[in-house]
Amino acid sequence: MKFTPIAILAATLLSSAAYAEDVTLTIESWRNDDLKLWQDKIIPAFEASNPGIKLKFTPMAPTEYNSAINSKLGAGTAGDLISCRPFDASLALYKAGYLEDLTSMDAMSNFSDVAKAAWQTDDAAHTFCVPMASVIHGFIYNKDAFDELGLTAPETEEEFFAVLDKIKEDGSYIPMAMGTNDQWEAATMGYQNIGPTYWKGEEGRLALIKGEQKLTDPQWVEPYEVLHKWAPYLGDGFEAQTYPDSQNLFTLGRAAIYPAGSWEIAMFNEQADFKMGAFKPPVKAKSDTCYISDHVDIGIGMNAKTENPEAAKTFLAWVASPEFAEIFGNALPGFFPLSSAPVEISDPLAEEFVSWRGDCETTIRSTYQILSRGTPNLENETWGASAAAIKGTATPEELGKKLQDGLDSWYKPQK
Known part of the structure; x- marks a missing residue:
């Protein structure tokens, strides 16, 4: 099969055009009380620094989340990114092959072993969700x-x-x-x-x-x-x-x-x-x-069957960044980012709580x-x-x- 220079150029242009199209990532969550925060602050901040990737936050009722996300993942209809409850509920999703192994992501080095413990296998060999916040x-x-x-x-x-x-x-x-x-x-x-x-x-x-x-x-x-x-x-x-x-x-x-x-x-x-x-x-x-x-409260992982794995990993790396930590920590005082980067918390009562991390040993x-x-x-x-x-x-x-x-x-x- 032969390719002419014109055909190769056409193929390259088509590929570039497809790549340049916006990718939309859908985020599943039980935190329906966070919808305004995502719409007004988190999504605009991420999209501003990541042109070409759009986010869609689709929360559901907290009491329905566990069963609903299991059903959606099983049917292949779940979003690209999955909010992770701590410990066994998310571990079961990983063992079922629904969540991608994120152990090798560079961003994981931004979190302590205690922070990652809620989203790891029992032997701590595999991490499958990026830690987001604790109480x-x-x-x-x-x-x-x-x-x-x-x-x-x-x-x-x-x-x-x-x-x-x-x-x-x-x-x-x-x-x-x-x-x-x-x-x-x-x-x-x-x-x-x-x-x-x-x-x-x-x-x-x-x-x-x-x-x-x-x-x-x-x-x-x-x-x-x-x-x-x-x-x-x-x-x-x-x-x-x-x-x-x-x-x-x-x-x-x-x-x-x-x-x-x-x-x-x-x-x-x-x-x-x-x-x-x-x-x-x-x-x-x-x-x-x-x-x-x-105590670890919420993380976020990647649907193993997402059609946009690179874009999803770009978002997950951003969740591990100081920019996300500052937005989340100040928009929801009392829910503290888990990354090791220091975050300026404006609420004085929340700042008092989070300051203890510098004085005390942490556990869950x-x-x-x-x-x-x-x-x-x-x-x-x-x-x-x-x-x-x-x-x-x-x-x-x-x-x-x-x-x-x-x-x-x-x-x-x-x-």
């Missing part, structure tokens, strides 16, 4: 109330309880807003908030997965002892208090301290009419290393990776145990034994 645990407090009572943010466990005692003694405020009715609140804002201080963050979490530590060990039991000491400061009727009740008690100015996740920041900014501050989980002694739960919630795949589910069991610890319906030692017995019944780590 950080700590305590939000009413600054006006603290100023009124002459209090400063506590740093140590001793100072923490001394502050609670002073607030209780004054009687103007409920010392701390948290209930046990919903159980998950006690576990997420209680046990997983202060616990890393005792089990030393990643050191303890990974040792638990390997079977080198048990939930009956002192470092896993002691947080329940501390939670029980919270009970006298939670106000009358905390046993029946729901999560929205706790939020309202704080934003209405009736409680001085709120054990928090940073996702509360945007709503609290809207609802509270007083100044707020934040302090990190107290350490035992000022010389101790501090630990924070900087201890029950989320591997340990909640069986029955009984360790995450759900920890909810009940945390509520029971606060109420005193079981001893910390009994709770640790129950949790470990449940884990032993189905989880046999490789020795």
Whole structure:
């Protein structure tokens, strides 16, 4: 078969024309509350610096996402880019061949091992989603109330309880807003908030997965002892208090301290009419290393069957960039970019939370990776145990034994 110079030129021009056409990437997500952010800020910023690639953000209801994205991927109708929930839901998509392996992308070097852990295989050999954002645990407090009572943010466990005692003694405020009715609140804002201080963050979490530590060990039991000491400061009727009740008690100015996740920041900014501050989980002694739960929340991966893999990887590399981090971190205060590049956060409360990354060791919630795949589910069991610890319906030692017995019944780590 022969090609004339004219035919070759024509073919080249056709190829160039096809390449020059805009590529449209569709992004699947459960974050339907983020639609305006994508339309107004993220998409324009990316398209301005990447001519030829258009983005279409197509969120769905959060409760429908897992089943819907599985169906769309199975039918071959899913978008080019897939928002990734942390751990097992996304791992299942990767194992089914729906998500592309992104391990070799240069952009992955912008993230810590902790940040990538939610979107890796159990052996950490393969990473299949680019980390986007996390939420950080700590305590939000009413600054006006603290100023009124002459209090400063506590740093140590001793100072923490001394502050609670002073607030209780004054009687103007409920010392701390948290209930046990919903159980998950006690576990997420209680046990997983202060616990890393005792089990030393990643050191303890990974040792638990390997079977080198048990939930009956002192470092896993002691947080329940501390939670029980919270009970006298939670106000009358905390046993029946729901999560929205706790939020309202704080934003209405009736409680001085709120054990928090940073996702509360945007709503609290809207609802509270007083100044707020934040302090990190107290350490035992000022010389101790501090630990924070900087829990991975959302990532984004590439549909293995996308027809636009190069364009998709261009977008994923941009998600790992400082430009994206600054846009996302400031548009959604309390949802913090996971890339290692420093980001200037304009919201003062969010900036306080994210500043702890420079002071403390970071970890993720201890029950989320591997340990909640069986029955009984360790995450759900920890909810009940945390509520029971606060109420005193079981001893910390009994709770640790129950949790470990449940884990032993189905989880046999490789020795």
